[in-house]
Amino acid sequence: MATPFLIAYDPSTPTSGLSLKQIAYFSRVLIKPSNLAQAEHFLRQNFRLLDVVVDATDLPSAGDLVDVLNAGAVKILISLDQLTALSTEQSVPSSRLLVYATSDAQLNSLEQWISANASERDSVCVTTEPAAVSAAAAQLKIPADAQRIYATHNSGNVSEDVIKQTMQSGAIAILPSQILTVERNVADKISAADLLASRLVTDQANGLYATSVTDERGSCLGAVWSSHESIAEALRTGTGVYQSRKRGLWYKGQSSGDVQELIRIGFDCDADCFCHLGTESCFGASAGLSRLQKTLQARKADAPAGSYTARLFNEPKLVEAKIMEEAEELCRANTKEEIAFEAADLLYFALTKCTAAGVSLEDIERNLDLKSLKVKRRKGDAKGPWAEKAGLTESKPAPAPAKPEPAVEEDRTTRLEMKRVVTATTAPEVVNEYLKRPSQKSNDAIVSLVKPIVEDVRVNGDAAVLKYTHKFEKATSLTSPVIQAPYPPELMQLTPDVQEALDVSIGNIRRFHAAQKGGNEDLTMETMPGVVCSRFSRAIERVGLYIPGGTAVLPSTAMMLGVPAMVAGCKKIVLASPPRSDGSISPEIVYVAHKVGAESIVLAGGAQAVAAMAYGTQSISKVDKILGPGNQFVTAAKMLVSNDTSAGVSIDMPAGPSEVLVIADKTANPAFVASDLLSQAEHGVDSQVILIAVGLAESELRAIEDQVDKQAKALPRMDIVRGSLEHSVTFAVRDITEAMTLSNAYAPEHLILQVENAEAVVEAVQNAGSVFIGPWTPESVGDYSAGVNHSLPTYGYAKQYSGVNLGSFLKHITSSNLTPDGLMGLSKTVETLAALEGLDAHKRAISIRVAQIQQNGA
Template sequence: MASFLPLVEAGVDESLLSSLARLGPLILTTTSDAVPLDSAIDRYILFDQSAPLDLDEIVQRLDSGATKVIIPTAWAKEVVGIIPAERIILLLDVNNVSAVSDKLRNGVSGVLIKTPSLDVDFITSVSRFFTGKAIHVLPESTSPLPPLSNLRDLRTAGAIPVLNAASLTLSASTSSQLNIGDIFTASLTSDRPDGLFPTVVTEDGRSLGLVYSSVESVKESIITGKGVYQSRKHGLWRKGETSGATQEVLRIRVDCDLDALEFSVVQTGVGFCHLNRASCFGEAEGLSALEKTLRSRLASAPEGSYTQRLFKDPKLLQAKIMEEADELCTANTKEEIAFEAADLFYFALTRCVAAGVGVADIERALDKKAKKVTRRPGNAKPQWVEKPQPPSNGSAVAPIVSPASRNPDAPIRMRTHDLSTASAEQRAAFLRRPVLKSAEMIAKVGPIVNEVRKRGDAALLEFTAKFDRAKLSSTTIFPPFAPESMELDPAVKEAIDVAYANVHKFHAAQVKGDALVVETTPGVVCSRFSRPIARVGLYVPGGTAILPSTALMLGVPAQVAGCKEIVVATPPRSDGSITPEVMYVAHLVGASAILKAGGAQAVAAMAYGTKTVPKVDKIFGPGNQWVTAAKMLVQNDTDALVSIDMPAGPSEVLVIADSTCKPEFVAADLLSQAEHGVDSQVVLVAVNLSDEEVSAIGYEVDSQARALPRVDIIRESIPKSLIVKASSAEEAIEFSNDYAPEHLIIHLKNASASLPLIQNAGSVFIGPYTPESCGDYASGTNHTLPTNGYARQFSGVNTQSFQKHITSQEITVDGLKALGPVVATLADREGLGAHANAVRIRLRDMTA
């Protein structure tokens, strides 16, 4: 934690700058060239509030290593929610502090308040308003300089002073400049009789020892950059002055109570401890110990030793790194993964040490990467990707990854665990899904959404050309749709018609025509009735994929519910057309418009509307992480006034099976979800199955997968999947309820009897002849379902998803006579006099 922050603009003395960098972040203006963009110095960037917003520059500054950006309130609406809150500080004038909304306050990590004077009482009250946020205070005038007592009181109140670097010096304090050591130590407090401060000395995050500092020793360390402490026996102690084991001070921090210090140093010589060890707390362990050993071996490895061979033979070292990486990728158990990771770390660190790179350098590189707001797509390089052959049905294929998948002879098998022996931590791990980096994705889609919001159709056309490789002259198709755009193979058309009829019949049965009417007390009648959401947007993934099923599952309930406008958004093919299957379904469900666009741009167009794209009130449909992030972004923007169906994640299935199951059926059900993508979640809960019975299912998974067109995807998803052994059907269902799967398939004896026990699932498939595929296409239920455990809170898409419910009440004279005094009493208790008056004025009228 910093005692104060310097505002650095231009012309700062280099030695002063170095000393300031040891005490915490520097605040730099966008015009300052005092610190290079790619410097490792911790820095905040202060943007000029009179300049126009440039979101790209904000992102560039953060990507270049800035810890935070300080932005004016005028920019906040465009930046908050796009840039992570922990990277934003809000610039406020003292007069507009109270104008900050809760949403804005929650979207930043702190505030920088510009004030003409340091009013500690006022800042203390501001701190209470911004509870949990960092408070920085910048006096607008540097003449006269604030007294040290004011700075101390400000720091004690929980605020961090910000001082212009021009008013700071390494020399003695004067009327025009303050010594930075005086400022830093002014806020320190000591509860010791000798006035010293306990000081923890660390190197690369590891404690070297505990010493004591005085005001004098701290000041000298700040100025010289060397480790200087206070010996309780001998006075000022300049570390290494006699032994040569000196320290370079990288950072001096004060703790949250302002009574202890941490010196982060680079130790030279034999070490910190007087016993000639690196640390007073014992020898190094783990990676630090390995690095020390490798550096020793690099300097003087025994002739013929294995480590010497690695240092002298780069090709051998490269081969070992690749070998261990492959073995780590194929490891299954916790113990195997730890063992293989340790091998990989050893060879990787050998490579680093040979090049003069240490653990500290790696950690600094990690810290720098962590500061990036934007991220590369993260796709594997071509040499690590096996290029799949396009499938004959023209459907999209997910990218293939990992060296392990290139071995066609490797068995395709799932990991097996036993609930009876699993610890609470292991059981929790079984329930875990992949981490969805929502904030990171929202930051990426934000600029796309903003462009469509601002420039409408022009931006849509540009993004469609860029992302879908389709050059269009218009974005939207309106009915009547051209017959030639819906020409289909008769068998496909018949299949769509059957599916449409079944889905329509099931969803039509969900319509509640009659209003709910209840007389809660004599003379008081309450009712609830439904109305369709007027305008809905349906996102149907497309491009190379052909997904009429998704168009059916979204379009039919919208049609049945009575939505007035149904906008179907789907990416066009490269020639600008829409697949005829989707066109035909759009015609069947009465779509009022078809938006030829995909991704975040399609979501934005439906959320805000353009000249040609109608604005909608609710957006439905699955999509990749870009689509999901855009849906989450627009639903939180009050300007859009749009809601979404549900959060989305990778497809998933959980199958419960006992000894009555057919192994080939269970395997087929598992594979039907495993083929969706490499991140698909597939779980088998085996109820009292023997090892032989589990192996039979595993054999079928491997055998059937090899005959499928998307086997390369399955090679990635199946090894990440689970077989969980349960001792009873009840235990299996309890685990399933905790997991809350998107699809639940029950292969149990008398499977339908278990349905009352199911509490959390998107859709349930009962018995051996109910494959999940039927629900996906044509049984009648909906396949747009909650994933990632959200089946605990959300239903799948249904007719009522496209409706809203309105309540009403009608009260007679007698009803108000009975109910009115109750209402007035409660209103009085809550201090809402106008509420009580609205009742009493009527009661008085009745008795007049």
């Protein structure tokens, strides 16, 4: 049972009262968030530390209240109006509700609600003023010792005696954190230890408190005695302090070092450590797996109608499928939060299967204990198909890298040193200024100079390039801005040493990068004896995912972007999507955000959403990369911020309105072709669809056009389709070679091949976002469920960009690790190139190490 007071804590404002860790000693906390996001963030951060009661009286909708409960609040404090809304719209156990009723009129209304919902009488809780506790208990027929009445004490003039009177009456006192202390004799503060002691029952023989000491999971570590003084010391020090009947205060572990950390203090049912109710435990209900097992056993015996667990018991194949699904998701999980989330799902379904077969946790634990006693064990390798799926292969352990030789500092007459910034004593904004690169500090001035040059080159081509080359590089004799291959030998006159150095370097770089063609796997290779280069991947930490709204709800895009971000292990995922006119957002998008562990959803679209994620605001997190399709304004904003060095953000690609190119020959089904064209035309009036008809007769072309007309008129989004078709086109071509030339020049977002022997035609595809091969592969499967990603380059950018994939959320870091022999073998090459470029410090970094190696060898 929790302590007889509830501490109110403001998570956004530092206080002079108890810290959050100290509040955790008393089991629970009351917070009043400013919005739903703040509540959910606090619950995520502190779920294991505290039982959190959320003052939700300022949250606007019943859905928000349910979201807070789903996020882990043990109770929510609500108004009578909110209680009515929940009763009408949602099914919420009244044991999770704390109803705010301070006046006689409010108590009368609450009594009427309880009378109308008689089954809730034994679980509903109420908060009122201290003076109204007895009247509220009598009116609502709540037993005095039930701890279901809460009394709010303000920080202005509250006294210790008033608080104790509230607790003695059987109510729970709500106390501001600012008025409490765990220290001794603090003026104008109330001792939390004194409040605890006022409700404890002493042993009649020795005047001490019987105390049961447990670990974090509730396993009993021992029974001891406590006193008022030992409790005060335990709270002050945050450690286990007890009362020895012979030696006085006993600081556990003071001599042995086996100190106990204080996590929380709780009471049993009558505050004397000995239960008289016949329940399993007075120190809180079962938790974790024990609670799950009891719930499953109850569901098996008598499941409520519509219970998902009951369905699982009746469909064993579903349980098996869910176990395999969750096991695979657990294997893919990377972060601590993801692993815990997926492991919980797996344990739920595994324990459901066990319960259905009559297997208990105790049976499982006995098997674990039995296996721990085995002396002879199997090797424990994964079995064939599972080992192959996980990519387990026989490999020799990599040699330990050689410890690099210490650099030799050069003696200089004049001391040169870098500016030192101590972050602990430096304002964050000053630290950020030092973090900026030089170009960032003058970014606006540079952009103002560069933009007219870029525009001039865009309009005037070679002439503009030459003009600026003449102006800035003083190369006035140039008549062409480019040199075409093959290059004249006279332009490559090198000394033998320089040529050798270049050849060695190019060879090493080529070998290392050629080895990277395998994908995103980590890589280590020796480019030459003693020179080990490696590449390893890391997830981009913070990603912003733009989910278009516009004329259609697109949770599919949320999946296509959110899932690979989650799989990659991005630490922070931010979604942005335009809200509806009433300020709400598609629940499907919210659900996807939940499933992928997104930190937040930005309720905005267009350039403003892109800018918010790029730069961050007071409430929106800044991201490192922005991904996702959008209209011309979104695309322009993405390009703009990606070119702003002060934003420090990259983008996936310039993805704009959707487009499709279908190549069809005589074997194509006209209805299939028309449906594929319309599947993209319905996205928006700015979408474009292209048909390339290969060798079709007039009647065959007419058949496709008739199908387009027929199917379009049957669509609810016909007006949008009409707008798209106004700037769409069909190309009739002679053969597949001409078709592929056109397609590669257009570089479509989606390319559909409805032609004979379509697999062979794929060899001719040079530019496309994603290819759909044959009559049974509509673009729709790629948009939703086939597994490929539908966030693809448009506007012809498929010539330069890939569609979103796992690599879009990863970055690769390279490393070099040389042995002394490796450095000796490479020293001449590097020194030659450094001297060639006039970079003496580069050369010296080699030569001082070579000298040290030679000295050690001598």
